[in-house]
Amino acid sequence: xxxxxxxxxxxxxxxxxxxxxxxxxxxxxxxxxxxxxxxxxxxxxxxxxxxxxxxxxxxxxxxxxxxxxxxxxxxxxxxxxxxxxxxxxxxxxxxxxxxxxxxxxxxxxxxxxxxxxxxxxxxxxxxxxxxxxxxxxxxxxxxxxxxxxxxxxxxxxxxxxxxxxxxxxxxxxxxxxxxxxxxxxxxxxxxxxxxxxxxxxxxxxxxxxxxxxxxxxxxxxxxxxxxxxxxxxxxxxxxxxxxxxxxxxxxxxxxxxxxxxxxxxxxxxxxxxxxxxxxxxxxxxxxxxxxxxxxxxxxxxxxxxxxxxxxxxxxxxxxxxxxxxxxxxxxxxxxxxxxxxxxxxxxxxxxxxxxxxxxxxxxxxxxxxxxxxxxxxxxxxxxxxxxxxxxxxxxxxxxxxxxxxxxxxx
Numbered sequence: 001x002x003x004x005x006x007x008x009x010x011x012x013x014x015x016x017x018x019x020x021x022x023x024x025x026x027x028x029x030x031x032x033x034x035x036x037x038x039x040x041x042x043x044x045x046x047x048x049x050x051x052x053x054x055x056x057x058x059x060x061x062x063x064x065x066x067x068x069x070x071x072x073x074x075x076x077x078x079x080x081x082x083x084x085x086x087x088x089x090x091x092x093x094x095x096x097x098x099x100x101x102x103x104x105x106x107x108x109x110x111x112x113x114x115x116x117x118x119x120x121x122x123x124x125x126x127x128x129x130x131x132x133x134x135x136x137x138x139x140x141x142x143x144x145x146x147x148x149x150x151x152x153x154x155x156x157x158x159x160x161x162x163x164x165x166x167x168x169x170x171x172x173x174x175x176x177x178x179x180x181x182x183x184x185x186x187x188x189x190x191x192x193x194x195x196x197x198x199x200x201x202x203x204x205x206x207x208x209x210x211x212x213x214x215x216x217x218x219x220x221x222x223x224x225x226x227x228x229x230x231x232x233x234x235x236x237x238x239x240x241x242x243x244x245x246x247x248x249x250x251x252x253x254x255x256x257x258x259x260x261x262x263x264x265x266x267x268x269x270x271x272x273x274x275x276x277x278x279x280x281x282x283x284x285x286x287x288x289x290x291x292x293x294x295x296x297x298x299x300x301x302x303x304x305x306x307x308x309x310x311x312x313x314x315x316x317x318x319x320x321x322x323x324x325x326x327x328x329x330x331x332x333x334x335x336x337x338x339x340x341x342x343x344x345x346x347x348x349x350x351x352x353x354x355x356x357x358x359x360x361x362x363x364x365x366x367x368x369x370x371x372x373x374x375x376x377x378x379x380x381x382x383x384x385x386x387x388x389x390x391x392x393x394x395x396x397x398x399x400x401x402x403x404x405x406x407x408x409x410x
Contacts, residue, residue: 007140007141007142008141010140010145010147010148011137015137016133016374016378020372020374023362023363024036027366031370034370037393037400038393039371039372039373039398040388041372042347043254044321045392046252046317046321047252048253048301050309050313051304051305051307051309051310052252052310055303056256058300060297063297072293073293074293075288075292076100076284076293077102077260077294077299078104078296078299080300081104081303082102082104084302084303085245085260089245090230090232093229093230095230095232097232097238097264100284101263101265101280102261103261103263103283104259104260104299104302105259106257106298107248107258107259108215108244108246108259111259111261112135112138112213112215114286115242115261116138116142117286118286119178119269122144123179124156124177125156125158125177125178126159126160126177126181127180127181128170128181128186129159129162129379129381129382129383130188130382130386131379131380132187132188132379133378133379135183135213136157140154145157152380153381158175159381161382162189164338164340168191168340168349169193169197172201172204173204177208179210179212180204180210180211181213183215184198184216184218184219185219185345185347186345187215187218188379188383189347189349189388190325190342190343190346190347190349192222192345193227194226195226195233198228202234202236202237202240202241203236205240206236206239209270211269212231212240212241214241216229216230217249218346219245220249220318221318221321222345223322223344224344232262238264239264239267240267241267242261242262242267244259244261245259245260246258247259250305250314250318251302251305251317257294257295258301258302263283265278267280321346321392322346324392325341325345325348325391326343328342328348328389328402329341329348331405331406332350332389332402332405335405335406335409337353338351346390346391346392347388348389348391349376351386352385357377357384358376358377361387362374362375369407371404374387374388374389
């Protein structure tokens, strides 16, 4: 008899965004004439940059010829993209990495979920709360998270609340934690960490022989010049941190699928005998076994984002979304709502009025204004009493949604 992995049975049946979609579909079915505007799920809406489209066409044409056809590519990514990443993402910021420390993937979600395979099941895990659900769910699937209680907390997870009272800055744990997940700019709160705060985490990891899994998927949205775009801007981070990047929100690749993970050779984890094992080599071995590499076409598309025209066009799209973010922030604040984020990230974190719980506010706004947000409690216990708005809609839909919210709240 085949036995199921019972750890899967401990996680909620529905992924947060699937649950949101289900509830929205029920509303649409019962209100067929209602036009729903989504400001919830973080999918992008603007078309790919012309330079990217041109690169996709060119790569597809290459694939139609005998000489230009590409079959299986290197699991780590093609050199042309890895070299472009080194030059434009890291050397331009004074960060020195090696090409074989960069692993191209089919989007950051895969690697942020899979990276936990490199560590033992009994490592302790610390997360900021609220948090992107994939981090905890992927650990729960192999039993590392323990048991989930009625308040939504996992027994073997150390939660580091990010709440208004601490200005959404996670506090350094008062005990040793083996692995720490950080996402900045943060999803869902839209907040950022200063260089000084990020340095505290690197120092903590170095002092405690801990690992940091740093999700930098939204770094391109940073507007403040003093905010670090990469954890490797902090001295010593190459010894303790693995960093994840994505083209999904940076260049609209949610349907193209491409990103990359940085695993410096200096990052190690120990055996029970105390032997330091290089995680770069383990990750390379894992990828060679379980991943066939991102497609040639998507990697050529990603490379195009670093051309002169590509950079200009991608920046214009990011500016478009950030104008939406500023407008959402301004209007919601004018309505008396307590809002955070939206200045260095495409997310606005909003406290629900009158202590309304997250799902109730979600439902009230859906039925009252026909606008979708994301319930904050879906991101963790500290998310209760908040909802997340995204700036990824079109300008027209954003303005229409905000007008509806105005009319509804008044």
